Structures are given as structure tokens and as C-alpha cells.
Amino acid sequence: MKGKQTRREFLRNLGLAGAGVLVCGALGGTEALAKEKKKKKLKKKIKIGHIAIFSGPFGTYGELQKRGSKLAEEEINAAGGIMGSPVEIVYADSKGKPAEATKQARRLVESEGVDFLIGIDSSGVVLGVSEVMPELNKLLFVTHAATHKLTEEKVYKKGNKHVFRLAANVYQDGIMAAIVASRLPAKRWACVHPDYAYGYDSWDLFKKTLKKLRPDVEFVGEAWAKIGTTDFKPFISSILDKKPDGIHTVEWGVDLFTFVRQSIEMGLFDQVKYDGGYAWINPMGYSIDAMEALAKEYPEGAWVSGRYVWSYPPTPLNAHFVKAHYKKWKHFPAYSGTTSYTAVYLIKQLVEATETLDVDTHIKFLEDLTFYSPLGRVHLRKEDHQAVYEVPFGQVKRDSKFPIPVLENLVAVPAEMYYRRPPFDEVPPYTGYPPFTKV
Amino acid sequence: MRFESLIFQLLVGLSTAMLYWIVSVGLTFTFGVTRVLNFAHGSFYMLGAYFTLALHSLTGNFVLSVVGASLLVGTVGVLCERGLIRFSYLLPVPFQLVLTFGLVLVFEDVVRFFWGTVPKMMPSLGIGTVKMMGRRFPLFSFYLIAIGCLIGFFLYLLINRTKWGMMIRAMISDYELATATGINPEVLYATAFFLGSFLAGLGGALSLPISAASPGMGEHIIIYSFIVTVMGGLGNIKGAFVSSLIIGVAEGIGALYFADLTMAIPYLVLAAILVVKPEGIFGEV
Numbered sequence A: 001m002k003g004k005q006t007r008r009e010f011l012r013n014l015g016l017a018g019a020g021v022l023v024c025g026a027l028g029g030t031e032a033l034a035k036e037k038k039k040k041k042l043k044k045k046i047k048i049g050h051i052a053i054f055s056g057p058f059g060t061y062g063e064l065q066k067r068g069s070k071l072a073e074e075e076i077n078a079a080g081g082i083m084g085s086p087v088e089i090v091y092a093d094s095k096g097k098p099a100e101a102t103k104q105a106r107r108l109v110e111s112e113g114v115d116f117l118i119g120i121d122s123s124g125v126v127l128g129v130s131e132v133m134p135e136l137n138k139l140l141f142v143t144h145a146a147t148h149k150l151t152e153e154k155v156y157k158k159g160n161k162h163v164f165r166l167a168a169n170v171y172q173d174g175i176m177a178a179i180v181a182s183r184l185p186a187k188r189w190a191c192v193h194p195d196y197a198y199g200y201d202s203w204d205l206f207k208k209t210l211k212k213l214r215p216d217v218e219f220v221g222e223a224w225a226k227i228g229t230t231d232f233k234p235f236i237s238s239i240l241d242k243k244p245d246g247i248h249t250v251e252w253g254v255d256l257f258t259f260v261r262q263s264i265e266m267g268l269f270d271q272v273k274y275d276g277g278y279a280w281i282n283p284m285g286y287s288i289d290a291m292e293a294l295a296k297e298y299p300e301g302a303w304v305s306g307r308y309v310w311s312y313p314p315t316p317l318n319a320h321f322v323k324a325h326y327k328k329w330k331h332f333p334a335y336s337g338t339t340s341y342t343a344v345y346l347i348k349q350l351v352e353a354t355e356t357l358d359v360d361t362h363i364k365f366l367e368d369l370t371f372y373s374p375l376g377r378v379h380l381r382k383e384d385h386q387a388v389y390e391v392p393f394g395q396v397k398r399d400s401k402f403p404i405p406v407l408e409n410l411v412a413v414p415a416e417m418y419y420r421r422p423p424f425d426e427v428p429p430y431t432g433y434p435p436f437t438k439v
Numbered sequence B: 001m002r003f004e005s006l007i008f009q010l011l012v013g014l015s016t017a018m019l020y021w022i023v024s025v026g027l028t029f030t031f032g033v034t035r036v037l038n039f040a041h042g043s044f045y046m047l048g049a050y051f052t053l054a055l056h057s058l059t060g061n062f063v064l065s066v067v068g069a070s071l072l073v074g075t076v077g078v079l080c081e082r083g084l085i086r087f088s089y090l091l092p093v094p095f096q097l098v099l100t101f102g103l104v105l106v107f108e109d110v111v112r113f114f115w116g117t118v119p120k121m122m123p124s125l126g127i128g129t130v131k132m133m134g135r136r137f138p139l140f141s142f143y144l145i146a147i148g149c150l151i152g153f154f155l156y157l158l159i160n161r162t163k164w165g166m167m168i169r170a171m172i173s174d175y176e177l178a179t180a181t182g183i184n185p186e187v188l189y190a191t192a193f194f195l196g197s198f199l200a201g202l203g204g205a206l207s208l209p210i211s212a213a214s215p216g217m218g219e220h221i222i223i224y225s226f227i228v229t230v231m232g233g234l235g236n237i238k239g240a241f242v243s244s245l246i247i248g249v250a251e252g253i254g255a256l257y258f259a260d261l262t263m264a265i266p267y268l269v270l271a272a273i274l275v276v277k278p279e280g281i282f283g284e285v
Helices: A007-024 A031-039 A060-078 A098-110 A123-136 A148-157 A170-182 A197-213 A233-240 A253-266 A288-293 A316-329 A335-354 A359-366 B002-034 B041-059 B062-083 B093-115 B139-161 B163-173 B175-180 B185-207 B217-232 B237-257 B265-276
Strands: A046-052 A087-093 A116-119 A139-142 A163-165 A188-194 A218-225 A246-248 A280-282 A370-373 A376-380 A393-397 A406-412 B129-132 B135-138
Touching (some): A046 A060, A046 A335, A060 A087, A060 A116, A060 A335, A087 A098, A087 A335, A098 A116, A116 A335, A123 A139, A123 A148, A123 A163, A139 A335, A139 A359, A148 A163, A170 A197, A170 A246, A170 A280, A188 A233, A197 A218, A197 A246, A233 A253, A233 B002, A233 B135, A253 A288, A253 B135, A316 A335, A335 A359, B002 B041, B002 B135, B002 B139, B002 B163, B002 B185, B002 B217, B002 B237, B041 B093, B041 B217, B062 B185, B093 B217, B129 B139, B139 B163, B139 B185, B163 B175, B163 B185, B217 B237, B217 B265, B237 B265
Parallel strands (some): A046 A087, A046 A116, A116 A139, A139 A163, A188 A218, A188 A246, A246 A280
Antiparallel strands (some): A370 A376, A393 A406, B129 B135
16 A cells, blocks of 8 residues: 555545646646646536525625626636636525525525535525535535534534635634734733624634733633624713723624724724733724725724734745735635635535546545645634634725735734634644744 | 713613614504504615715715605605505504515515615714713714604604694594595505605614614614504504614613623513503504
């Protein structure tokens, strides 16, 4: 066995080597190989079902995702498709409801005949849809929903192998946020969070990690605002009352716009000011929708992140993606658009390397795979099917060259240091994590 | 210290309450007159916000935009009433609900078509804040409180001191007799709908400086409007005022003392009041 690669291993390694180029849109490998692949057309068309929220209050989120997958579809088809077969993406509206999303997943697989599913915006929805994936026997690549219960419980503990998540999860919002917080002078932390699982999970991880890194901090106040809150003044006022010097908030979307504006007015930012900016940690603050809406308002010096920020990593692949995305849509890519783009290219890589549509082969190939995408170097963990890649935090800075604020003083920690590891009973960071990597 | 915090929460709660009041009085008033529980009231609120956005980007004048947008929404309301809703007056309630709910979907898509799905924020008004007890309070919230009270005052005058108000009251208390004396109910229905939609539009317009406009914004407010309307007594204007205040202030104080419960507070208050007074605080009109 040793020294002698099986065909599959060889192809897989080839896939790894060529991954960077592959995702770029140019086919990896030699022309001869490409020709041989063309002969072995698997299907007339490779179909991908993309389920996201396209209607209702959060209809934006489907649009942001679609920008990514549509771009990938066009690029791939222009470059000859997947093993010669064109790729087609079929969009379906989950309406943000688990039952509806499950129905759509079933319809896409059974009537539309899609080969893969990607997408899914919210945590509740993803937990529902993941249940039917083994039965439908197709793979689902989650591009947005962030609950760690999906990967820790459904995949790792219950053995649901049909789901992979390409988006960073609450580790970014809780643990990485706390690592950044630990380096700030603030000692009295308070939170304003959306009143549902995502808010509670993030705050819980944040508190545990921060306490571990900085035993001297206190947690002085909490405010829980339901999704769709249009008036944050009662919450801001009650938090101000606790005199915090640091704020952790995972508010997002339209609630975040409102919250930031009202916080500026009521002096919550001034309350958490320190020498180098604001001890204001908003993991979802660098979402594209938030930055576009608050381009002129989001206070400079606040610490924000996303599940991907367009300026990181500074690779040619990411530069190509951001440029192409901006050219096509006149917007910078949202993280969910980037993960959707990644999903489509990963499917291309997967099918071309395995030369089959057999799901078990696919799962084996994907587990423990490392590949390159605009997100950077991504490792798909075998145990929980979570994509491991780091996303930096940075401070908001307005720059006249860009339509949205940029991030300065980027800080990043290797993802392996702050992603919870199986069996998920410890809170990172794992000992001996290196000092910040300044980028 | 504690006392100051309480005052702050009260003020904050009051300004929240005023927005609930402005919107829900429109709902309860139209219900009182036409007996249609209008689901699309939340959509009128949303239209108010989007019209204001559009007018503001054209004129740059906020006050003008608010007034213009509210009048426009009032007109849209009348068109809906004359074109669709009036045909449902004699139908069973479920038909009315389906009809007005259909309007919700239509307006949501109209907004999505013209303005897209991305929530839109108006540039900050920049009217600043007042310093009180070492803290800052947005000046706009004071304006909101004042506007709410003024609207209450005008509505009182309109209903109690004008001929139109008299006719409305006559029609509510005895439809047969009122129409027999020559009151034209169609005109009253249309004007009542204008006023109700105008108020919803005004609420939406006034929400803009504090929060973003999004295609789903009506859903949130319509739930609050229903809570307020039911709590105060269906169709009861005084009831709407008092219950808006109760809900707003309960939310304000609740955020300070029961941080974990804020989401449930309006419902708990509603439940508590309905247990004691099933007809609402002041009863149905």
C-alpha cells in the first residue's frame, strides 16, 4: 500500500494541488486530462438546488447568496462546465421556515432532479432540513446558517453525514470575538443580542472564552431584543445604566442598522470609548448589507467582522472573486455570497475529481479535504463537516476610495486555535495560541 | 441613580408608545367605522416609510416628505377601500381577512419591486440630542412624544367637535337611523379609511429617522397594533391611547428589570388585562 497511491487518492491529491487554480475558473491539470474528462460526461446537466430566503423581511439574504452562486454558475459554464456538462442552479424560497425548506428540498431532489443542495439561511431551518438529507441521499452544503448544533450535534454526535457547512459558525461570533475583546482594556462587558438561540450561543461562548483569557473581567448587563425590534432605546438605556466599558453584540441585518444609529444617538459608543477606538465588538458588523446601510455612520474604531470579509485573505483568487463580483453586481460580496460561490466550485472540484455522482464517494472525498477558495485555505473537518477557515476582525475606517468603510488593524488567529474541536466539551482558545497575526 | 434610570426608561418607553399609538389609532378607528380589521394597515405603515424615503431624496426636506408621504398613503388607502375592501363589508370576517392579507402580499412585492429587498436607511436627521442627568436623549424622541399628543388632541376635536365627527359617531352608534337621516355611509367609509391610512403612513414616516425601512417592517407593527387595539377595546380610541402607553412603558421598564423577558412583555400585559377585562380596558365601541 505504502508509496502506491490508489487512483482515488491520486485524483484527490491532484484535486488539492489544482484546487486553487480550479476555483479560479481555469481548469487544473493538463489538457489531456481535461479531454479525457470530456469523454466521460456524467449527465446532460449538473443541477444544483439553492434554497434560501427570497421573500419576507429577510428576503435580502437570498439575494446576497444568489449573487455568489450565479456568478460561479456563469464562470463555470463559460469555461466548459463540469466535465463538459453545463451546471444549472435552481433557486427555491425557504421563506425562512423549516417546513417550507424541507418541502423545497424534497421537491428539488424528487421533481427537479438536482444533484446537490446548497444554501439555507437560518439556524432553525438548517436543523430541520438536515434531517431529511440522508433520506433524500443528496449532499447539502450550508452556506449561511451558523448554529454549532448542526455540526456538533447533528453531524458529529448523531452521524448525519450528508451535510457540510462552508460558512464559519458561532465560533467566530463568540470565541474569536472574545479573543479580540481580551486584548482591549475594557473590563466591564455587557451585551445587546437578538433574543434567540444565535444570540444566546454567541454570548455564552463569548463569556466563557473571555473569562478564560481574562479572569479580571466582569459581565455587567444583558439586553435581549427580539428580531424585528425597531426601537432599541429601552435596551440601550438599560445597558447604559450598568456602566459597561465594553459591548458585545451579534445584532445583524436591519436590526443592526437601527441599533447602531440609536446607540450613536444615545451615547452607547461614547460609553465604551478607549484610546484606540471603541470596545465595541460586533461580529456581524462587517456584513455587506450593514456596511452599505451604515457607510457614513458606523463609528470608526469599532471592532467588526463577518463570516468572510472581502479584503481577506489577500490572495489572487480572492482578488479575482471580489473584482468579478463587483463587476457583475456593483456590490462587494457578502459572506453568504462568497460561501455560495465556494459551494458551487467545490461541487465542480468534487465531481471532476471523483468522476461520479455517488454520494458515499463524495462524502469520503470531502471529509478532511483542504481546498482553496476566496475564503482562503479551507479545511473540511472529518468529524463534524465544518469548514475551518479564519476570518479577521478589524476596526471600521472610512476610506474615500471605497463606497463602504474598510477594515484597519486587521487581527486574525489561525482557525484551528479557536474553532471548537471534537468532542466539543472544551472552550477554546486551545493552549498556546500564538499572538495576533497582523496582516 | 436608580431613580434616574427609571425616568430614562419611562421617557424611552413613552416615545416608543407614541409610535404604537399613531399607528394603532388608525387601525382601531377604521375598524370602529367600517368593522373591517385591516391587515394591510401594516403595509400602509411600510408605504409611509418608503414614500418618505423617496420624497426626502427628492426634496431634502423631512417635514415636507412626512406630510406628503402620509397624504399619499391616505390616498392609497382610499383607493384600496373604494376599489376592493368596500365589497367585503357584508361578507363574513374570514373573507375580509383574506382580502386584506392579500393586500399585504401585494404591497410587499410592490415595495420589493421598486426599492429592492435591502433595507434602506434615511441619512441621519442630525437634529441631535439633549443632555439630561449626564446622559443623552435623542431630541427626535421628544418630538415624537409631542406629535403623538397633538394627534390625540386633533382626533378628539375632529370626532367631538366637527360635523364629520358627529356623523361618524352617529353611524357607529346606530347605522340604520343615521343613514335614514340622510348620512351617506359611503363617503364616511372612504374618509375614515383615508384618516386611518394617513395615520399608518404617518407612523411609518416618523419611524424612519430611528429605524430602517424594509419590506417586512409592517409585520412587526401590525402585531403591536392588534395588541393595542384588542387591549384598549376594539374601535376604542381612548383605549388605544392608554394601551399604547401601557405597552410602551412596560417595554421600557421591562428592559431594565426583566432583560430576559422583554419579548414576552407585551403579550403578558395583554393577557393580564384581558383576564380582568375581556372587552378591553374601555370596551368595544
